[in-house]
Amino acid sequence: MSEQQHPIGSGFGARSTASEVLAGIDLTGTTAVVTGGYSGIGLETTRALANAGASVIVPARRPETAAANLDGLKGTEVDELDLADLDSVRAFAERRLADGRHIDLLINGAGVMACPETRTPGGWELQFATNHLGHYALVNRLLPLLDGARVVSVSSGGHGLSAIRWDDPHFEGGYDRWLAYGQSKTANVLFAVELDRLGVKAFALHPGAILTPLQRHIPVEEQREMGWMDAEGNPPEYFKNTEQGAATQTWAATSPQLDALGGVYLEDCEVAEVSAEGAGVRPHAIDPDEARRLWAYSAGLTGVNAFA
Template sequence: MSTPQQAIGSGFGATTTAAEVLDGIDLTGKRVLVTGGYSGIGLETTRAVAAAGAHVVVPARRPKVAAEALAGIAGVATDELDLADLGSVEAFAGRRLDEGARFDAVIDSAGVMASPETRVGPGWELQFAVNHLGHFALVNRLAPLLNEGARVVAVSSGGHRISPIRWDDPHFERGYDRWEAYGQSKTANVLFAVHLDALGRDRGVRAFALHPGGILTPLQRHIPREEQVVMGWVDADGNAVADWFKTTEQGAATQTWAAFSPRLEGMGGVYLEDCEVAAVTGDGPGVAAHAVDPEQAARLWDLSAALTGVDGFRA
């Protein structure tokens, strides 16, 4: 049964931290995969989940950098994975399948934002390829390893409002706009969760998408400081000036809540914000209707399966 986009009274909010979400929750014996789990809100998610007792696998395009960032955090293992390279995704998933160890949660936290025009693979636009297609292939390849009751968490953004899926030109072959490309990829994250939940719920796998909030992290590396100043994000020295920015601990809270909150038991296929189920709205906070449309979600799933050659939940 699908879950409506209606608040459930979580008791948490915008200033809640990942550690607070997990207060009193014992994750001993749980296995969690966190892409991007060595930087920004991904690192804070890894830290909080590991502190609660889980074993965390952190795939990384830069394994040495990941190992340095995660040093001193018990219960964490790293391995090489480049989400822009489907061969790397297949190899990483193959090693997990050979191990046979199962997962209780997959948190797709890695991503790129407003990058210069870049082509990967067979000419795919980078943000759509990394933020969506790489994660789509990864989760589908890991489908046999997801325990009953497992949750898949797709980290989207309020930026999904910038663009729906551009069905006639998803790879921007007729002119590139970095923000529109980012928005499309974030819409794809939400639609992915909507249809994954529809396909996976009968086997006990549920999916969620979310907006973590605004957080200053390395995700903004492609946005010049001058542009961030003009947008009112930071001052000339790079210090945050917008009062809506969260700390990384707060930014990691919603994805951690999505993966482990008992309040979400039996639910799925919805978009979350500030540790709460968000409403469908025309503007401002909440989720745009184009991102939670089940027909659009099914259409994107078919396109993604055709592009990646992977369809583990319907195999």
């Protein structure tokens, strides 16, 4: 996909908002699923899609919280889903399949970042399990409803922290929360590369730097040391607000400018360049051989592969 990893002149940028990228786009009659769609940039994405006419299903590990956050937003509904629990993923997918509604847009936005060492009952490292494996299983189980759909994986510039650690993907030899986060975000990108190759239009993206509940596991002092906020708790100027942070995933899911593309990594409402440092996508995250290897590994762990 590296030959497609070049800006296309979208006309949007880092300060564009979700509502701006949807200007003139009517989503009436479409159905979207937005994991993490009740908090932070996910909530802004849900709001923008619903305001453009989409029916938005919001899977939530905390459905009561989701219902409260979405109260009064027409066109939205909440269903229960815990991405770290494959039984929950299966149950959610079975309810969707029984419902039968075609899914036009699937945004995989839920996730955890830099959490303390935590493992699923199966022993999987939680960030890899939640950010990648849960979404991998979800998409595969929902495949009968995804004909012609777009699937969007919300990754991060943090993918540059780590490629897939094939020698120890679950950090059994010692845990590093930031490397674990980076690996899971690389997995999000590789997942989009392989899913698109398999015939489902897919994109991955970096939404930008935004202060949201995603940072809940990072102490305030550490955030200050990293330059994410000043002594008064204010973020630096390059940080986005939530409306801006939601723009790239909304653009990825809906823009006709991307009709001829797929499997590419986006940032600031634009196709990113391949880069070894700074902005852009790292070569390890769009390597097609790594993408196929990760798919096979994920299929083995989850027991799910709709393309087998």
